[in-house]
Every structure is written in structure tokens, then in C-alpha cells.
Amino acid sequence: MIPRPLRHELRRTHLLDRIERSEESLVLLIAPSGFGKTTLMAQSARQGGRRSAWLSLSPDDGDPAIFNTRFLHTLREAIPEAHLPDGPREFIDPRSCARALNALDDHVLLTLDHLHLAHVNTLRWLAEFVQDLHEGHRVLAAAPRRPDLPLPTAFMAERTLLISGDQLRFTPQETQAYFERRGAYVPDLVETRGLSGWPAGLALLAANAHGTLSPLDLVRDLLSRLPSKVRAAFPEAATLEEWSETRARDAQLSLPDGWIEAAQDVGLPMTPVAPGRFVPLQAVMDVLREELGRTPERAAQLYRRAAEQAEARGEPLLALQHYERGGHALPAQTLATRLCSEYLWRIDYPSVLSTLEQLRRWQPLPPPMNAALALALIRTDRVQEGESLAASLLEQELEPDALRALAHAAHRRGERQMQLHYAQLLTQHARTRSQRADAARLEVAALLRLGRPQEAAARADVLLDTSQALHPLEWAGTYFTLHTIYEELRDPVLSEQHLRSALDLYESMHSHQQIAVCLNDLAMLRAQAGALEEAQGLVGRALDLIGSSMPDLRVVYLETQGDVLLWNAEFGGAAQAYAQALGAARQRHLSPLITRIQLGHAHTLTQLGDFPAAQEALDDAAANLPPTDQPLRAALTFTRAVLAFAQGQLDEARTLWQEDTSDSDLRRAYLALLDGQSGSVPLPGYLRRAHSVTLRGPAPPIKPAPAFPAAEGFTLHLQTCGSVQATLNGAPLHLPFSRAADLLAYLALQAQASRADIIRDLWDGSNDTRAVNYAKLTIRKLRAALEDHLPFNPLPFEKNLYALAPALTVHSDATLILDAEHSADLDLLRRAVQAHAAPFMPALEGEWAEAFRERLQGAAQAAGLRLMARAELPEAVATARHLLHLDPLHEATYLALLDAYEQAGDTVGAQGTYREYARMLDRELAARPAAPLRERYAR
Template sequence: MKRIHRPPQALKQELPRALLLERLARAQDHKLVVLLAPSGYGKTTLLAQFARTSPQKVLWLSLQEDDADPAMLRHSMALALSSLELGLDPSSPLRLLAQALNTIPDNLRLILDGVQHLGGEAGRELDSFIDALSEGHQVLLSTYMDPPIRLARHLAQGTALLLGPDQLSFTPQETELYLQARHYAGNALHAHQTLQGWAAGLALISSEASLHYAPEDLILESLDTLPSALRKHLPQAAVLDVWSEEMAAATGIPLPEGWLDEVRKLGLPLTPLGAGRHLPHHLMTQTLERELKKNPELYRTLHTRAARKHQEQEENLRALQHFLKAGEHREAVQLAERLIEGYSQRAELLLIRQVLQDFPLEVLSDTLKAQLAIAWIETGNGKAGAELLRSVEHLQTPQVLYHLGRLYSRQGRREDHVQQLKHAEHSLHAYPRDIRLHWLKSHALMNLGEVQEALQSAQQAHTLALFQQAPVEVGLSLYIIANCQEQLALLSEAQQTLRQALLHFETLKMPARTITILNDLAHLHLRKQEYEEARKLLERALPIARVERNSFLAVLLETLGEIHLALQDLSGGMDHLQEALQHSQDTGQTSLEVRIRLTLAESLCIAGRPREAAQHLAFCTPPPEKFSDMHRFVEGLLAFQQGESREAQRLFETLIGQDTVHALRAESHLAELERQQGQLDSAALNALKRHLQNHPEQHQLRRDHHLGLLLHNKTLAFESSALQKPVLKIFTLGRLKVLTAAGDLHLPFAKAGELLVWLALHGRAHRDRIVDALWEGSREEKHVGYFKVAVRKLRAVLMEHHPSVLNPLPFENGQYSLSPELDVQLDALHLEHDPDFDLAGYQGDFLPAFDTEWILQHRDHLRECMVRLCLTRARNETHLTRALQAYQKALQLDPLSLPIHQEIIRLYHREGDVQLSQRAYQQYARLMREELGDHPEPYEVLLSS
């Protein structure tokens, strides 16, 4: 089928959506715009109008069902963008396509019409594309189903705009204009109120005179005008997901030739999909479905026939829905069993849930009930899943026994882990060669602290998996082995095993299985203070977990929060932890919820919000045994922050002597209490220093950066190294030059350099203020677009030179700034504020190659600063040569300054060099006569004045 890469042409009586077009134009700062509404709300029409009126380059792609395949989506996107000549292989991942777009000199609007056709994996590809796009580019999507991307996250970050039915509906004024254009004779206001601005409904009723019925009645009234043969058989079209002449004929529906054109002439709510295919509005399908149900035998026959047709086309999910409508539960169950066999192997739990949740439970076999229960547990409906699983525990299959055993660990209590171990060992007596039960035993042993035994059980599972040639189980066994290795502090071995497991599942093309592996790898990088590497791994895992609604999403968000806390970004860290807390509650992960709450309580203490910290702490009291040390430390921290020194000291002292990171952090806080009381001696400080240097959990130690002890003692290891910010030196006095630890930073073009200097000089600011300065008051769209290109290019080059900084040029709360993680050193600021500024550092005027008004003004200001500094130095200088050098520097900057000439004349005379003094007077006199047209005072008078 020929792909459409241009917006549809305007319809004859199309209504211009002026308000919405203006809103879309104002949304230029949103990277993502989503039109989400049922068919008939004018999504495609609006996007086409926007495409035709946009001054920015627009590329259009009409998605089709084939694009549910990620490979086909990549090919379609590459073809749509082929005119840009990016030089990428059409099969390249979409994130590489986005990175290539970030290098082009123009800003692009990419419109994807019909995103409902994408599946979960294709949605993840699209999400990676959107994430990788930088400033200036924009993606606009239309869909009548929730798009398979992380829309909630984009909305929360303020990078997306969502227009739903409420926004897309016609306003009363638009309804009136639209109906007038269609010569509608009825009451336009009544029509608007009846249909609530539904564009397709208005198109429908505008061809009819009566507004006294519900929309279904209006549909029926229109249908009754059809020829009798067509009207009689049209209800059978309700079984078609998409209407076309060919599909109706293939399903055996006896509709006359040309029936679709007859229906379209009525203005019924049909969305054109191209190639003679149309999507009926759900209201129309429901209306026809009710009529078809009046003939139960025909209803069952047609849905059965439609199901088999979809089966032939390998559209099994649609086939299943039709079998269920037909009441053909036996065939539906058989199809579900075949589908789930593949989904289960690939851990496609969301698809398992989708397949089974519409079945009446009584028609499902116990095996399928177990599958549904497991899918519910893993995708966020833990309570219902646990109840259903317990209802089929009599099956005693290895799979059921394994997941029943997993339920024990949800509370995180030691006695639960003991019961889990007993359950695993008992189950292994019945199934000694079941790999999953060995995993269960390993998990229980690990939670009980018997890690060496846990490793042996995991290795036994791995041996069984290799022997049984079970590829999925091989990968999962590797993952469990790596967990044991990490617990045994075999970090290099753990990292190697995890990467082996990750490669294994990527080769199997099973992204859902990579989620936990990516998180554990990220955590290992976090422990090594490799924050950018850890973040990149999480960015790969989070989209998969969100689409899959995986219960492990809470852990991923917790790890991301830990990264931000290690970087001393309290606000960002707590935001991610709050989201992690919500997900842990939604999925019933009580033990995880306690851990997240304790980390939140700690962060809230440091942020000076003790009341909120106390609330989280109270929820965790009494704590599970494995969190008792963490709980006691946070209690001590709360007392410490509230000034209750004795209570804080008591709690911290209970942790001393243990080999945990909380014990060391307690030791740091005790030392801080001693410092505040003037009792900290050098021996205690040196002992603390040794502990800090040798402890492997440096990322957790960095959370204590607020302690005065650590702020003021630069000899402490993690203060001088781990907390050291990367330096960005900007030289503006003379030729613009930027230095990093890696060497010269080559700016992509002049405006990017100007932007960098402006942000370094002025700090955080809204875009309008920056554009006003850099483009001298102009806010034309082309300048705003060029600004975004400059931001995009500058951010990319800063990230290249500072990979440890998460975002060197953040855009937060509508403002741009340079990251506080960077130590920005600007010579112009030193000149303004540092009385010890080295005069040799003034290599020339401020940004001499630029002529923007703000630069010219600041150039004059810095010249004045330099002149004042030179004169101050010269007047305070006791050495003649250095004083004269300072005066001469000032005179170079302000050659017409009479006071400087006069001071040089007096200085030579005061030092006894009359000849040089008189020569300087001659230059002064010439300046007075030739430049200023005045008569100089006599030499003797000047010396005596």
C-alpha cells in the first residue's frame, strides 16, 4: 500500500479551527503534542490544517497496521524523513534517527497520524525517538486509543501537550459557523448542546432536519433513508473493525456493490483511512450491533466468521474478541491457550492479561486462571491476582508452586522468608529438576543472609537450564547468580554475569526480561559513582517497564532517585522516589514501600521538612528486621536536624561497630556533633577519613554533603574527589575560548557561544528574556526556532565534554540555565567582582567578534571596570614600573581620559624623572588641542593642582 507522506488536502466545507491552530502554534516549546480522542473529532483535519499553515518544515506520516511491527515503523519513519538525507540505514533504531535530526540546522515538525496502530514494542521505539529529540523539533501524534508511549511522564515533565475530546470538540461559535456553511436549518445551539461539539455528529445531523432524538436515533434515522436492500444487511457490518467493500465481501456480508459510498453520503461518523477503508465511530458500531443482536443466530455466525477471517490473517487478538462475542468459548479458549503459550515464553504479561481478562472466569481452565493470576500480580493488580492464584493452588504445578512461593516475600519479614524456603524445599521434593523452584530457594536463602548457599542453588538452576536447553531459564539463572555475586561483594564478577544475561535476552529479543538486569547494572555503576552510565541504563529500562506495566517499575524509579540524591539533587531525587512509592503501593510491594519511605524520610530531613519525614518514618514503625538499621539511622537524622543532640547521639551510637553504610554515616554525624561542641580531635577525624576512603558505598556517603564537618574539611576523600564538580572555564576578554578538563570545547556556531556566555553571566532565565537579548528584542518565530537549535547544539557539545553531568543545560519550570553540577568560571565575572583580578587576564575587549546590543553595553561596562581596577592598582603600587604598566593599561582602554594622562605626568615628576614627565605632558597637551579643541593648563600649574 502506498504510504502517505503529505497532509490531506482541505475538504470542501472544512472549518478552519483558528483557536486550536493558535494553541498548537503557542505549543512550540512542547516536544510532544498528542491529539487523543475517538474517531470523528477532527484530529486528522486539525493536524492537516496546522501542517499547511506552519512556517516550520513539516513532514507527515500516516501510520498503518503494519507499523505495529517495529521494523516496519523504522522503515516508514526513515522513508518519511528521506528528504533530509540523514545518511542512516532504514533499519537503524529510531533513537539514532532522532540523534541525526538533532544535528540538522533546521527545526522540524513530524506528524504521525494514526498512532493507535502501534503495538507495545513499536511504541517503545517511538518513545525512544521522542526522548532523544532535543530543542526545536516537535512530534505531533493523533490516536483514538491511549498511545503506547510514556505520555504521563512527558506531561509531568511539562514537555507534552495533550488535546482530548474536550479540547477538540467544536465550540458553540464553531458549531454555528460549521452548520451555517452546510446550510443547516435547525437550531445550532441546540445541536451543539445535544452532541457536545462532536464534529462527526454535527456532520451527521447537519444533513437531517430533526434534533429531537439521541445520537443513536439520529444514526438510525439516517440509516432508514438507505435503499431497503442495503438497510436490511448493514447491521451485519458491525462485525467489521474497519469498513471497506472488500472486507465486507470477504466476510460474506451480502451488501450491494457501492454500499460504502451510499453510507458515506449520509454523513455518518466514518473516519477515512485511505485506500477505500473507513473506521466507523463506536456509536455507529454499537447502534448496528444492537440491531444485529436481535437475530442471535446471525450475530453468532457473523462474529464466528469474522473471527476465523482474522485468524487466517494471523490477527489473533481480534479473532479472540469476535469468538467471545459469538459465545464460542471453546474456540476462544483454544485460541487463548495457543496465544499464551508464546506470550508466556516471552514474558508478555500485559498481553496475557489482555487475552484473558474479558473471559468469564467459569469458562477458563484452572491453568488459564493461573496464567491470568500471575499476569495480574505482575502488572499491578496484585490483590486480585493473589486471590485467584490461591483458588487454583490445588494444581500444584511447578509454575503455580513457584508463584505461590513468591507471594511469601511480599511483606519482607524474616518469618515469611523462612516459610518461603520451606515451601521451595517441599516443592523441590516433588519437582527436583524444576529450574524456577531452585530460583525460589535461592531467593529465600539470599533474604535470610545465607548468600553462599543461595549462589549454589542459583548455579544448580543454571546447570539444569543448560542441560534442558531452556534459553529463557539460562538467562534468568545468570541474573540470579549475579545477584548472589553482588551480595558477596564480587562486583566485577557480578557485572560480567549481568552483561552476559543482558546480551542473552537481547539476542532472544525479549525486552521485558532485560528490565531487572538493566536496573542491577545501573546500581553497580551507581556504586562506582558512574552516574551517567547508570542513568543511560535506566533510560533503556523505564520505557519497557512503563509499557509492560511491570511491577519492577517502582525499583527502577527508586534507583533513578538514588542517582539524583548522590548528585545532591534533592528535589529531583524525591520526585522519582515519590513516583516509585506510588507504584510500590499500587502493586502491593510492602517491603519495597518501606525502603522507599525510609529513603524519602531521610531526604526530607536533609531538605528541612521534618514533619513530612516523621510521617513516612511513622508508617515504617516498627520496621521489618532487614530495615532496622536504616530506620534507626533516619530516626537519628530526624533528631539531629531538629536540634535534639542527645537523642541523635543515642540513636547513632547504637549503630557504631556494625559493618554497614548506616554505621559509617552515623559515625560522620557523631563527629559533626563533636565538631559543633568543639570536641573533635585530629585522631578521630583521621579515623573517619580512613573509613570514608575505604567504604564501597560512596554514592550513599555523598548524601551527607550538608554536614559542616564535610563542607569545611577538604581533606576528606569523598569531598575532594567524589563531590568535585567538573570545571567549565569561559574566556571572553579577547577571543571567545572555552576550556574543560578534556581540552578546548569547540562551539558549533557563534550563537551557541553567545548563549553560553549569556547564561554564565546572567544565570537562570525564561526563553523570552534570552531571545530578547540575543536577537535584540525580536521574538519572531524564526529567531525562537534558531534559539532552540542553539540550545540543542550547545547541550550536545557540553554533554560530550561532561558525560558525568546528567543535563548540562536543563530546561526547568520554563527557564533555561547551566547545570549547578558544573563549576562555571567566567573571566568577565571575575573582573567585575574580584579585586585581585590579574590585569594580564584582560586580553582584549569583551567578545570583540560580536556586535549584539547587550554585548556592546557589557563591553563598555567591563572597560569601565578594568579602568577603575587599573587606576586603583596604580595608585596603591609602590613600584614605579608596575604602577606605570597599570596606568598605561588604563590609558589603552580610555585614551581620551585626561585624569589618567595627568596622573602619569605627576607620577614621573614625583619619581624625579622630569624628562619623561615633560614628554608625557606634551602628549597630554597635543590631545587637548587636537582631539578636544582646548588649551592645556601650563605644566607647572598641572603639577601643583
């Protein structure tokens, strides 16, 4: 029985929506007691749209036979019309149970509470049951720890949704709404942070109208229920971030064996992370640290031991926390100094930042550490904060890393002269090889952006000599700089060679940020070389690698996506990619990137013919242009010229291109075109494609839609003109309702489609829950109807796409008509005209149906006209009457019939056809036949 709503129950709307909109068949709620698992499942079961069956497991369900008996009884009570299998309960076939539910006209939600009480054989039975459930059905289960379901990984990875305790916690907004609903004082985050959104703790706090209980009193109450021997030693668990018997023994704590089980028995809130390993709630740790602090000497001893063990395990940040809690300042600073030296050597700025920010919370940092912190802030996108810290340091003393930080800040803002200035100062005052190498790289980068590539190349030779003795990351950085130089000098072979050397070194050191940068640049080089699919894969891999951790770099990679699509002449996709990159650049206030992205966007819009939007993009690019960035200024001038050329403003285009004195093949190609010398300048393929419209180049080839291989043995014939009819191996196929027939025809013609595509085209894009559920039911019923006649899954769902199985050969009248549109085969033409006896699926509405209906009618008319031109007069007349029956206003049919009569010498027939044609024009269009026809026939 579904539990009744609690009096002050909070509706978990976002979780309910996530469950409702998920495509997974199995939803697991895994969290300790008090996290609201049962409440959420009851709310889900009470929602409309599905038949619900509820089963709470008890210790007796450890017997698989008892579980099966109760399981089937629950289903029969909730869904009496389901044809569930009979037989001994312990041997009931799970797949037969699933098939019985698949045959229903409703969706079923089966809820299983306390799943951890199930026997391993029961879990195996459930896995097979879930595996055979089709669209719309769902199993919702809860347990304090993840049950050992023997799920087939390949199949169930996409079929299981896991909601953990972290997701079940109340959000700050939910906490406020819950307290307001109960009419209680809404606490601030300081009061509730120890509870971390724990629903049971918050419920206790909300019920405490007089403020006599602390948020931690519930934890203290649970601790008081521990056995006395465990309770006496339990504060020592505060030194363990993760609880396990093994870690307690390794830390030489006084906790007796069985202390974890004792904590579980009293209901202490802990999150299981692995068998025998748990992470306690923050409120629990707060209470225990407070209690441990009452014995300062013991606390200092345990925290120092915990810190040393954390260091040995390779967890330095945790070690710093333990040193802080134990008050051990000197070892903490020694550890931080060593860590920062290693992190800077590896160019791992996020780790430098987290280390130093943690340390400065409880002790002041010496100047070298503050300079390293400033550099780390800037290199992790907190530029303003890091620049302010570096500038204040330089007022006191000259720290090389402070100069380094300011050079990187200038680089981020696009201030190349300032970048060059600080880089040259850093060269003079560097104390380490790493600082000297970074100074050289910053100087080279500034020279390149200032349009001085030859000076940059000379400086890079020095850089290569100094870097080889450094860390591999420094050496990799040198190779990367050489790549940028040769790219600027237009030597793609050497550029890619040095880039791949850099990538190899970065990958050997697992430097993810730098790997992503190399992948991005390699994607551009490969796209320019024509390997466009490889390029898209590389930039996609770069985006996946950084996720949301480096927002500035993410903007660059989004821009690269636009570039790759532009170089493939996929202008629509490029415009969308640039728009996405532009939004991200504006959010980060990255003016140089805004200019660069808008230049690509403007060029794309020019190729699409949207000249006003292209002009707006260029104006925005100019507004964000850094004043000293000469290469960007030249690119802006060039793109303005392309837009002028596209609009026919040839004199302005020539003037703009003549202002640019660079030796550019593309510039010379446009100037040659202006001089009437089309194609006289050879261009790389990616430039020809990107400028294919303005240079009048050939359109990119259209990729054929993927086709499924057909196999002999099972043939489906579909009639779609008129009402849909289907035969399978010659026998009529009964479809459960009209929408299933529509879906079958749609998949036969589309080859493959996502569920979103199906809903958009057959349900007019409705996101209404009822429409989505009806679509799932239709898919399931169609699959079941086909499965009755086939020994395989006829409608698989793979890679989020539905498609008719490759083993099913499909023939349809629609495909026949489309094939005949440009054919010269008389027999094919005749069969196509006969096949189009009625409009395509006339009862189906929506944009897709209308567009395909028009497309098919056009193909049938083209086939009919070609047949009339070659057929004898009787067949031509019959064909014309057939076409006019479907479209009485089709003028080309009247004119073709006139030609047929003329060719046959039948003047009477021609006169009659002319009069019929003239009446149609007058009646329907208020028009007359063309003058030559009137002169010939009107007399």
C-alpha cells in the same frame, strides 16, 4: 475568509492551547467529516497574536497554477505590506514567499482547509514553503486523510504537529459542557459511547430536544444512502475491525467491489489508518452488529470464520471477541487455555490478564485458569484483587499457581517470611518445571532479604540445574537471581556477568519488562564502577521502555536515577530525583520502597547540609519500614549514624555504627575517621563521591560547558559594557531593535540556550502569550539581520537549543574581562579595565542580568587591582580613578591606591587618598578606617 462562529459552538480550549503553545511550523488536522476540523481552525484564526490568512481549497486547486494564484492573492489581501515575489504563478519560489513573511514584524497564521484537494506538486511547493518559515509563523491545514507532503524527515519530524480524529473527539467533559450550553438534557456515557465523542453525532443528539432520535439514527440515515446492492450486504462488515477491500475478500464477505468508496461518498464516519484501510466509528459497528444479529446462522458462520482468520494472523484476543459474538464457547476456551499456557511460559502476565478477563465476561473460568488470573493480577500491580482471588481458590482446592500468586503478593508487600512460607509450599506442590523454578527464585529472594545470603546461594545452585531445560525466559530469570546473590555477596564481577547473561536472553525474547529490570540493575553496577554517563543512559532507556505500563517498576527506576546522581556527588539533582520517586511510591502505597527511597534522600540531604529535612526523611523511612526486613533496618541505622556524624554528634554516631556488626568498608572508614585515621580504609569511587562531604573527600570535578568550534572567515565583535554594539567582519551590524541586541549578547555569552531559558532570563520567565510571541519574533528578526551578511544559518535551532553558528567566531568585551580576572598578562589586564567602561548592559533587567553584571564588575575590579600592583604610579592612579568611577564604595581600590603611593614614596598623595577614603566611609557607611591606618595617616 475566516468562517463566522456557529451559534452553539464549543470552544476547544485544550486543543487551541496545544496549537498556540506548540513549536511546530505545520499543524495538520486529519479526521473524517464531522469532527470539527474547520471549526477548530476558525477558532485558532480568530485568536489574537497573529495575522491570519484563510484559504479553502476547491477541486480547481488541483491545478498548481490556480492554487498559487489564489494562495498569493489570499496573502496579499491579509498582509498587504509583505513583499511577496512576482512572476508566473506556477513558478513562484516558495522560499521567497517564506522569506517575505520572515521579514515581517508580526506572526502569520496561514490556514488551508481541504488540503486533500491539492496536487502533488502543490504539496511539494508547500513543504518547501513551510521548511523556510521561522519562529512564530505557522501553517494550519485540515484534510480527511493525511496528504502526501514530501516532508524532509530529519527537518520536519520536529516541525510538524499532527492532530487526529481521536484528539478531535469531544471529551466527556466537553460533551457535558456542549449539552449544557445548548440547554439540552446531558446524556450519560451509555447513551453516547457509540458516538465516541463524534462532534457531528453529538450535535444531532443535543439538537433533539424531544428524545425522538437515537444516537445511532444518524448512522442508520447515512447507511440508508448506500446503493441498494452495497446496503444489503453491508451488515457483514461488522466482522471486520479494520475495513479494506482486501480483508472483505479474504473473509469471503458478500460485499461488492467499491463498497469502501460508497461508504466514503455517503459520509460514513471512518478514520483512515493507511491507504485504502479504515477503522469505522464504534457507533457504526454497533448498528452493523445489531443488523447482522438478525440472521443468527449467518452471523455465527461469519464470526467463526473471522475468529479463525484472526488466529491465523496472530490476533488471538480479537479471535476471542469473534468467538464470543458468534456464541462459540468451546473453541474460545480451548484458545484461551493454549494462550495462557504460552503466556505463562513466556512470563507475559499482561497478556494472561487480558485473555482471561475477556473470557470470564461471558463464561465461568475453571480453577487452573482462575489461579493463573490471580497470578497475572498480582504481577500487573493489581495485588489486592489477585490476592483475594488466590485465597478464595485455596479454600476450595490446592492450586500451585494460587500459592505462586500469594508468594508474589507477599514479595510485593515486603513480607519476607510469608514469601518464604508460600515459596516452600509451592516447591512441595509444583506440577510444572516453571512452577518449581519460580518457587526457587521466590525462596532465594526471600532468603536474601532476610539476611541469609549463604542459604540463598546454596538454593540457587539447585535453581540453575532446573532452569536450563525450560524456556529461555526461565533460564534468564535464574541468571538474574544469581546476579542478585553475587551482588549481595559483594562480587561485582560475577554479579555483572550473570546480569548480562540474563539481559541477552531477555532481549532475544523481546521481554520488555524484564529487559527494563536488567537495565536498571546494570545501571547501578556501571555507576558503582564509575561509568556514570553509561549508567544514566541505561536507566533512561529502562524508563522509556516501560513508559507508564508498570507503575511499580517505574518507582524503582526513578529511585535508581537518584542513586546514580548521588554516586556522582550531584546532590542537588539526586534530591530532586528522590523526591520524584517518593511521590510515585506514595501514590502506589509501596511502603518498602518509601523506606528505601527516603534513606537515599536522607543521605543526599545530609551531604547538602539540610539536617532537619534529612531527619524528617529518616523518620518517614522508619515509619514505613517492614518489620522483618533486616537489611533495610541496618541501612536505616547506618544512615542515622551518618547524619549524627555530619552534625558533630560523634558519640551517637559511634554508638550507632558499633550496633551494626556487618563487615562494611564504609562503616570501618567512618570509624577510622572518628579515631583520627583519615583515609586509612580504601573505598570504591562511587562511595567516596557519595560521601564526599561527610568523609571530607575532594569535590567532584566540574564539567566544562560545551563550546562550539570557531572557524575563520566570519568574526562578530560585541561590546556589552554600556549599550550593546556589534560589528561583523569590521562593519557595523544593524540590529532591528534593542531586544535583538540583548539576545545576541545573551547567546554569545551562554553558548547555547533553550527558548525557556531565553524567556526566563530576558523576559523574566513570563509565560504570558505576548511575551512568548515577542521572544519568537525577536529570535526570527535577529536571525534575519545576521542572514543578510552570512551565507549560512547564523542561529540554528537543534535539539531544542538555540546557539550562534559554529562558523561564526565571536569576540566580546565581557569574555575579555572574564579571561583577565586571574591573568598575569599586563596587556590583557589593561585591555580588560578599559573594556569595562560602563556596567554590563545597564538597561537589561532581571536576575540573570543582575548576576552577570555583578560577576563582570567583580572580574574587572580584580583585573584592575592586579594591574595597580604592578604598574607605575601614574597608571595605577588612573586605573584606581576608573574603578572608583564605576564603584565609589569599593574599599579595596582605595587601599590599593594607598599602597601604590607608598611604594612610590609619595606621602602627599597617600595622605590625600586616606582623607578621601575616610570621608567615603563616614558619609556612606558611618564607619572609620581601620585603626592601623588611622594611626599612620590621621596624625
